[in-house]
Amino acid sequence: xxxxxxxxxxxxxxxxxxxxxPWQGTQIGEEGDGPCxxxxxxxxxxxxxxxxxxxxxxxxxxxxxxxFVGTLQTPSQGSEDLQLTLSLDGPAWWTQExxxxxxxxxxxxxxxxxxGGLLQIEQPVRMRxxxxxxxxDAQQWRGSLSPGELPTDTSSLTLHISGPLSPNEDTALEWVxxxxxxxxxARAGTWLLDE
Numbered sequence: 001x002x003x004x005x006x007x008x009x010x011x012x013x014x015x016x017x018x019x020x021x022p023w024q025g026t027q028i029g030e031e032g033d034g035p036c037x038x039x040x041x042x043x044x045x046x047x048x049x050x051x052x053x054x055x056x057x058x059x060x061x062x063x064x065x066x067x068f069v070g071t072l073q074t075p076s077q078g079s080e081d082l083q084l085t086l087s088l089d090g091p092a093w094w095t096q097e098x099x100x101x102x103x104x105x106x107x108x109x110x111x112x113x114x115x116g117g118l119l120q121i122e123q124p125v126r127m128r129x130x131x132x133x134x135x136x137d138a139q140q141w142r143g144s145l146s147p148g149e150l151p152t153d154t155s156s157l158t159l160h161i162s163g164p165l166s167p168n169e170d171t172a173l174e175w176v177x178x179x180x181x182x183x184x185x186a187r188a189g190t191w192l193l194d195e
Contacts, residue, residue: 020076020148025177025184036100040093043105050094053105057092060105064088064127068165070193072115072173077145080116082191086165088127095128104128115191119143132171134161147175147186154179159188167195 049056055063065088073079090108097103106128113121120142123134136159147157156178163171173188 020146022149023147023151023177023184023186025175025186028176028183028185036097036102038095038097040095040106043092043094046092050103050105052103055105057105057107060092060128061088061107064107064130064165065109068193070191072118072189072191074118074145074189075187076148077118077189080118082113082115082193084114084165084191084193085112086110086125086127090124093126115143117144119145130165132161132163132165135159135176136161145188147177147188150177151179160185163190165193167193169193 043050043057045056046058047056065086068084068086070082070084071079072082086109088107088109090110093106093108095104095106106126108124108126111121111123111125111132111134113119121134121136121140123136123140125132125134138157138159141159145159150157154177158176160174160176161171162174163169165171170190170192172190175186175188177184
């Protein structure tokens with residue numbers, strides 16, 4: 001019996017854009033049941049905590065909002081100094097889950113991120129903690145940050161950002177594309193905030 005062993009290697013040609021490797025995403029599995037639906041009502045008592053909570057809108061704003069500096073690091077486009085400003089001067093909301101038990105305060109504001117020529121974001125946000133979760137369509141950010149050459153059947157590109165606004169903790173940046181029959185994700189980078 002004769003056995004043939006074939007070794008498969010990754011392509012050695014660089015068909016990406018400006019040295020950025022071509023898209024190498026991973027298919028995202030089917031979505032399960034989503035979280036409970038929520039209802040939000042305005043909370044106008046700035047210095048009064050809703051029943052069941054121990055902090056006021058004013059305290060929430062002071063704990064979360066601020067200016068931060070750090071570094072944005074990408075897999076193939078290098079790094080840039082990062083400046084992030086979160087202002088929370090919008091209305092407060094008392095939010096409750098419709099068919100579940102949880103409830104919390106949220107406050108509206110604006111997020112500004114500047115990371116050299118790589119990434120600029122100016123985005124309204126609603127925050128309930130130091131955890132930041134954003135899904136930005138291509139029109140909602142500027143800069144040269146790129147996923148590389150996308151598959152020809154790509155119908156949409158989204159930049160997902162998630163992580164805590166806390167020093168020395170990575171924030172994940174991820175590209176998500178919609179293809180003909182599924183979605184795929186690939187790492188876009190991380191940012192790390194200084195003390």
